[in-house]
Amino acid sequence: MEKDFSTDFVPLAIEKPIWNRFFTIAPLIVVGTKEGDGYDLAPKHMATPIGHSNYYGFVCTPKHATYHNVRENGEFTVSFPMSDQTVLAALSASPRCGDTTGAKEIISALPTFKANTVDALFIKNSYLYLECALFRIVDGFDDYSLITGEVKAAYVDKNYLKASEKDEQQQLYEHPLLAYLAHGRFAKVSKTFNFPFPKDFNF
Template identity: 65%
Template sequence: MEKKLKDHYVPLTTTSPIWDHFFTVAPLIIVGTKEGEGYDLAPKHMATPIGPSNYFGFVCTPNHSTYHNVKKNKEFSISFPLPDQVLLASLGASPRNADLSKSDYILSTLPTLKATFIDALFIADSYLFLECELFKIIDGFDAHSFITGKVKTAFVHKDYLRVSERDEQEQINENPLLAYLAAGRFASISQTYNFPFPKGFKK
């Protein structure tokens, strides 16, 4: 039997973006790119693996240097920071200074590591690092684009590596994950529950 929407649902107009009217849970990543003689690090939350294979993508805009850096150099790095590194992610979003490169006045203050396969930086002490070759850029989402890459190398901190012998809830409790609550809040996830998959479910 079909149910109707109750009175406590509020209709949203789609003539403007709807996303600032409620919270959604997203990852918070930092994209690293080569920029001129230096580097750039930019936080993103519209980001995801693409299917079960080793592809990863994020939303960007041609108004940002990250877009042009990836298009030129055809590679990018991804850092998944820890909850106590959220300030580092915020600093990566600092406005540019016309007199100094971002590398000089922001990145020089951040703890970084050099990627191993590509010419880009990671945020040091993140729990997961990905090095990606550009797969394709899909333009046309109004002013935004979807940038996708094939993961060429990946490194995960040993405390975050899933192993069958370890209790998953205990592992996450001891090693929390960072989540971004779009738009404008974040959370440290330490309490989780087993998902109730139906019997016979397969990926």
């Protein structure tokens, strides 16, 4: 039965942000940056590859240190936590919770390691790591900006590497992906299906 706007949908007022009125699915990443004499980590969910080339971007705001760290140092890291590492991702948000006195101590206590080509940290127990050089910052989305980087190095856990001899469903069942359901929930993606692309479809 076809849905009808007049009976099945609720109009949303667009005078205020609409994104906390429903659920959407997004990745959950942790961005690492150099900050002064130390380092900063920040979880992000408004993040995505930029096209099919090796560019990656995320949304940030000049109100957060991550924005200024990337602008000043011209580089950042991206960690994709495994599905059982939500606590680590959550703890990396501590500097945004108001009282930053102990926040940096929490960051320093997290299991991290240095990137190879970028002066920033990765979160341990992630399945994918990106080292990025700043490509472009696009300001002007009200209080927010799009920060994009060119991937200079990438590393993937062997259990998450796609290979023709692997059954993709079994691989994801054994090694689920972490998804963020904005705002405030998460899921482990382990049951998947082949998408019904039309014949000869090209990305």
